[in-house]
Amino acid sequence: MTETPSLPAMPPSFEQLGLPAELLATLAEVGYETPSPIQAACIPHLLAGRDLLGEAQTGTGKTAAFALPILARLDLSSLRPQALVLTPTRELALQVAEAFGKYAHHLRDFHVLPIYGGQSMVIQLRQLARGAQVIVGTPGRVMDHIERGSLKLDGLATLVLDEGDEMLRMGFIDDVEWILEHTPENRQTALFSATMPTAIREVARRHLREPEEIHIRAATSTVAKIRQCHWLVRGVDKLDALTRILDAEERLDAAIVFVRTKIGTEELADKLAARGYAAAALNGNMTQGLRERTIEQLKNGALDIVVATDVAARGIDVPRISHVINYDIPYDTEAYIHRIGRTGRAGREGVAILFVAPRERRMLKTIERAIRQPIEAIALPSREDVSTLRISQFKQKVLDTLANPDAAPSFFVDVIDEIIEENDLDPREIAAALAYLVQAERPLRIGEENPQPEPVSMARRYDRPPREEIFTTGAPRERAPRPGREEILTRRGAFTDSKLQRYRIALGRDHGITPKEIVGALANEGGIEGRFIGQIDLFDDFSTIELPASLSADLLAALGRILVRYRPLGIRPLDKNETLPARRFQASGPRRDERPSGKPRTRPAGHQGHESARSFSPRSEHPGTSAGKKHAKAWGKHPKKK
Numbered sequence: 004m005t006e007t008p009s010l011p012a013m014p015p016s017f018e019q020l021g022l023p024a025e026l027l028a029t030l031a032e033v034g035y036e037t038p039s040p041i042q043a044a045c046i047p048h049l050l051a052g053r054d055l056l057g058e059a060q061t062g063t064g065k066t067a068a069f070a071l072p073i074l075a076r077l078d079l080s081s082l083r084p085q086a087l088v089l090t091p092t093r094e095l096a097l098q099v100a101e102a103f104g105k106y107a108h109h110l111r112d113f114h115v116l117p118i119y120g121g122q123s124m125v126i127q128l129r130q131l132a133r134g135a136q137v138i139v140g141t142p143g144r145v146m147d148h149i150e151r152g153s154l155k156l157d158g159l160a161t162l163v164l165d166e167g168d169e170m171l172r173m174g175f176i177d178d179v180e181w182i183l184e185h186t187p188e189n190r191q192t193a194l195f196s197a198t199m200p201t202a203i204r205e206v207a208r209r210h211l212r213e214p215e216e217i218h219i220r221a222a223t224s225t226v227a228k229i230r231q232c233h234w235l236v237r238g239v240d241k242l243d244a245l246t247r248i249l250d251a252e253e254r255l256d257a258a259i260v261f262v263r264t265k266i267g268t269e270e271l272a273d274k275l276a277a278r279g280y281a282a283a284a285l286n287g288n289m290t291q292g293l294r295e296r297t298i299e300q301l302k303n304g305a306l307d308i309v310v311a312t313d314v315a316a317r318g319i320d321v322p323r324i325s326h327v328i329n330y331d332i333p334y335d336t337e338a339y340i341h342r343i344g345r346t347g348r349a350g351r352e353g354v355a356i357l358f359v360a361p362r363e364r365r366m367l368k369t370i371e372r373a374i375r376q377p378i379e380a381i382a383l384p385s386r387e388d389v390s391t392l393r394i395s396q397f398k399q400k401v402l403d404t405l406a407n408p409d410a411a412p413s414f415f416v417d418v419i420d421e422i423i424e425e426n427d428l429d430p431r432e433i434a435a436a437l438a439y440l441v442q443a444e445r446p447l448r449i450g451e452e453n454p455q456p457e458p459v460s461m462a463r464r465y466d467r468p469p470r471e472e473i474f475t476t477g478a479p480r481e482r483a484p485r486p487g488r489e490e491i492l493t494r495r496g497a498f499t500d501s502k503l504q505r506y507r508i509a510l511g512r513d514h515g516i517t518p519k520e521i522v523g524a525l526a527n528e529g530g531i532e533g534r535f536i537g538q539i540d541l542f543d544d545f546s547t548i549e550l551p552a553s554l555s556a557d558l559l560a561a562l563g564r565i566l567v568r569y570r571p572l573g574i575r576p577l578d579k580n581e582t583l584p585a586r587r588f589q590a591s592g593p594r595r596d597e598r599p600s601g602k603p604r605t606r607p608a609g610h611q612g613h614e615s616a617r618s619f620s621p622r623s624e625h626p627g628t629s630a631g632k633k634h635a636k637a638w639g640k641h642p643k644k645k
């Protein structure tokens with residue numbers, strides 16, 4: 004086992020690692036001066052043909068650690084696949100393939116081929132037939148091609164598993180093992196992972212031969228270049244806090260803001276855009292093309308802020324990301340480490356800020372333990388600080404504009420002259436009016452921001468296009484045909500003045516269902532508006548819901564067939580004699596957050612948000628409370644504080 008000493012006094016040079024001249028030339032061109040610790044530790048073993056198990060955090064230069072020795076050992080006179088790299092996502096497959104292309108700049112007749120799901124099969128088959136020495140792919144698609152015989156691996160010399168822990172998390176481990184079993188036994192295997200859960204160790208034990216083990220401690224990785232801090236959410240709502248940070252952080256170039264849900268990315272990106280930031284969402288509902296364009300825009304400066312989910316942002320390598328904001332705290336420490344690794348790229352410095360709600364303090368402690376260092380607490384910049392900063396930026400912008408010879412042609416001077424003459428005005432008044440207009444989106448005096456628009460009503464909310472989020476967490480599924488408008492109106496008419504009654508739904512907390520999904524499914528696919536839905540209570544393996552008593556048997560059967568999380572809702576009236584187990588979390592009035600004694604359940608994987616721990620009523624029961632406001636609260640959003 005090789006323990007890399009913390010900060011070796013003299014790192015070896017790439018020459019000393021034994022890389023060939025063509026690769027050394029490229030490395031000089033791309034500006035890599037010295038190997039990173041993982042590269043220094045891995046390259047000699049991989050060049051010698053050894054198997055390898057590498058644990059190193061993200062951003063430590065793992066790609067070159069395996070790509071360079073693979074390139075050094077290829078037989079370029081043959082187009083048979085000689086190396087296969089498996090990555091958990093298509094983004095990573097593309098990124099790794101791109102890196103191979105970059106490092107192989109001076110190698111003639113080199114071909115690398117990324118293959119991943121979602122790409123046209125016809126094109127892939129043609130490309131595979133043409134041949135490539137290196138294949139980079141996601142497990143599912145690679146399996147497809149092995150089974151079809153379109154990917155022949157009998158000449159495979161090296162297999163790399165990149166981001167092993169992520170493969171595990173995404174459920175690819177069986178696929179990976181299947182692939183390992185379908186490649187020549189005498190191949191060289193390298194497994195890289197940011198963390199080493201037991202299941203990954205097991206894969207290594209079964210499929211690696213006397214591997215060299217490399218562990219790179221956080222202190223020697225680029226993570227050391229990331230300043231990590233946290234803000235305890237208190238007094239100010241998170242959106243307000245975020246904009247203050249975005250405004251006041253010096254040296255902020257680009258930021259990636261992490262939230263937990265796909266819908267959350269869009270909501271937050273919209274709000275930031277409405278406040279004048281160049282922000283966009285990045286999530287798994289977006290097409291591959293759109294995601295790539297978004298990342299490209301972040302790279303080239305058309306965007307400054309990307310609001311992303313963990314999965315969508317995985318592995319993104321955009322050197323100008325100076326800040327990572329953990330707007331929603333991550334579910335686990337691995338996710339945290341992957342998130343902050345989006346900054347501090349390529350030797351730059353980075354800042355990671357974690358928002359911690361009071362009840363999330365335990366997670367903060369867990370993360371601190373995992374990274375073996377404290378995450379310092381910070382105070383928010385005050386409104387005055389932000390105002391002062393915005394004013395000085397505004398003044399600078401005016402001066403810059405005056406200094407720009409193209410910016411104030413006589414045309415504008417003429418227009419201003421006309422305003423002065425026609426209205427007998429002081430130029431200062433006009434200037435003030437123009438200043439007001441210019442700053443409207445981002446007011447110079449904080450506290451005067453336009454009030455947040457009312458949250459959209461339930462019906463609108465669930466009319467938004469990327470609805471998959473609400474219903475499923477996994478692969479897309481067949482959508483039941485939506486009822487026609489006529490049908491919806493008839494249904495509605497049928498129970499406008501009907502009393503509510505309790506029904507039983509065949510899905511409960513054990514299925515990972517949330518009240519939001521139930522309401523969403525009934526609204527979208529059943530045509531039942533939120534105002535006809537009463538209280539929802541979740542139990543372990545079923546739920547209850549209040550719906551109009553007058554639902555016809557037909558409609559009930561149709562509603563029961565609606566799929567949520569791949570399962571039919573199976574609605575039926577609740578039998579009067581049916582006894583219900585005590586709810587784990589009581590929800591009534593102001594005591595809503597009170598928890599019963601005993602341990603709270605751990606959240607099932609993929610569970611988003613925390614609303615299922617309570618019961619909900621999407622109906623507006625209190626006159627004077629707008630339905631929208633009530634929902635905003637129930638769904639855990641942050642109503643603006645006055």
Ligand code: ADP
Nearest residue numbers: 035036037038039061062063064065066067349
């Ligand atoms: P990981 O896979 O460990 O997350 P990457 O391979 O994506 O890390 O590398 C992170 C960044 O560091 C990339 O931008 C890469 O170009 C850069 N990089 C890799 N090796 C070196 C090096 N030896 N010197 C300078 N930059 C490097």
Ligand code: MG
Nearest residue numbers: 065066165318
């Ligand atoms: Mg990587």
